[in-house]
Amino acid sequence: MTSRTSTTSSFLECERKSLDRMKRFQLPNSFKKIGIGLAMFSFVLLFTNAFLWEMIELKWMAKYGLLGGMLLISISKDEIEDELIAKLRMQSYTFAFIAVVLFTLAQPFINYLVDFMVQDGEAVFKDMGDFQILWFLLSVQVFYFLYLKKLYR
Amino acid sequence: MKNRLKIERAILDLTQEDLAKKIGVSRQTINSIEKNRYVPSTLLALKLSAIFRKTVNELFELEEED
Numbered sequence: 001m002t003s004r005t006s007t008t009s010s011f012l013e014c015e016r017k018s019l020d021r022m023k024r025f026q027l028p029n030s031f032k033k034i035g036i037g038l039a040m041f042s043f044v045l046l047f048t049n050a051f052l053w054e055m056i057e058l059k060w061m062a063k064y065g066l067l068g069g070m071l072l073i074s075i076s077k078d079e080i081e082d083e084l085i086a087k088l089r090m091q092s093y094t095f096a097f098i099a100v101v102l103f104t105l106a107q108p109f110i111n112y113l114v115d116f117m118v119q120d121g122e123a124v125f126k127d128m129g130d131f132q133i134l135w136f137l138l139s140v141q142v143f144y145f146l147y148l149k150k151l152y153r
Numbered sequence: 154m155k156n157r158l159k160i161e162r163a164i165l166d167l168t169q170e171d172l173a174k175k176i177g178v179s180r181q182t183i184n185s186i187e188k189n190r191y192v193p194s195t196l197l198a199l200k201l202s203a204i205f206r207k208t209v210n211e212l213f214e215l216e217e218e219d
Contacts, residue, residue, distance in 0.1 A: 082178035083194050084185060152185050 027076040035072025042066040063131050070138035074145075088148040096141035103136055104128055155214045159187045161205040176200040 042065030049058045078085050107128050115123035162172055169183040176197065185191035193201070198209045205212060 080173075080177075080179040082182050083197060084178070084182040084191055087191075149181075152190060153181055 025075075026081070027072065029077050029079055031072050031076035035069045035074075035076060037069070038065055038072065039069025042069055067131070067134050067138065070135070070142060073142050074138055084152065085149070088152065089145060092141050092145035092148060095144050096137055099140050100133060100137045104133055107132075154189065154192055154219055155216055156186065156189070157207075157212055157214075158183070158201065161207065161212065162187075165205065172204065175204055 042062045046059065046062035046066060049055060049062060108126060112123050112125050162169070167175075169180045169187075173180045173183045178197065182191065182193075186193055195209075198213060202209045202212055
């Protein structure tokens with residue numbers, strides 16, 4: 001009985017340690033600049049493609065580039081990553097999570113209502129796409145984090 | 154929570170930047186603690202107490218609403 005309890009507690013301890021290591025996972029600060037560059041390039045590419053070439057492959061690449069760039073910005077460390085920054089980062093993730101859930105729930109209804117009013121009662125209920133949700137999640141987190149840092153400056 | 158960080162820093166003639174470097178945080182963190190916008194962790198409070206050679210209770214004081 002005692003040996004089973006000790007095996008369980010050592011397993012839980014091991015699990016806790018590996019989860020703690022994952023919690024601390026962040027990229028070095030230099031990745032932030034790479035992320036900004038990639039996101040800006042992809043953003044310009046997305047708009048240029050929409051107006052000039054209208055290539056589906058390019059649109060797909062630009063969307064992935066934009067999300068990848070935003071993710072790099074989101075998970076790379078600040079120049080000095082101390083406990084205040086960690087607290088603000090956590091606050092921004094919490095805010096972004098709640099905002100995205102609310103936005104995802106509300107957006108289809110808003111779209112439906114707008115369509116209903118504009119198209120004389122001929123509206124179709126549409127869900128949000130993966131890209132829209134992820135883009136909103138990452139931008140809310142990144143910009144809210146910047147806003148919080150400005151408040152604590 | 155009130156704190157005497159600014160006073161103790163003035164006694165040792167340290168800037169926010171100097172103190173921040175000594176304990177490995179940003180100047181903004183020191184500024185936020187001094188202005189009571191941020192309550193530091195026990196670890197940071199102990200580091201500050203070591204720098205100023207004061208106990209944590211001498212540096213930080215609870216207020217009515219805490």
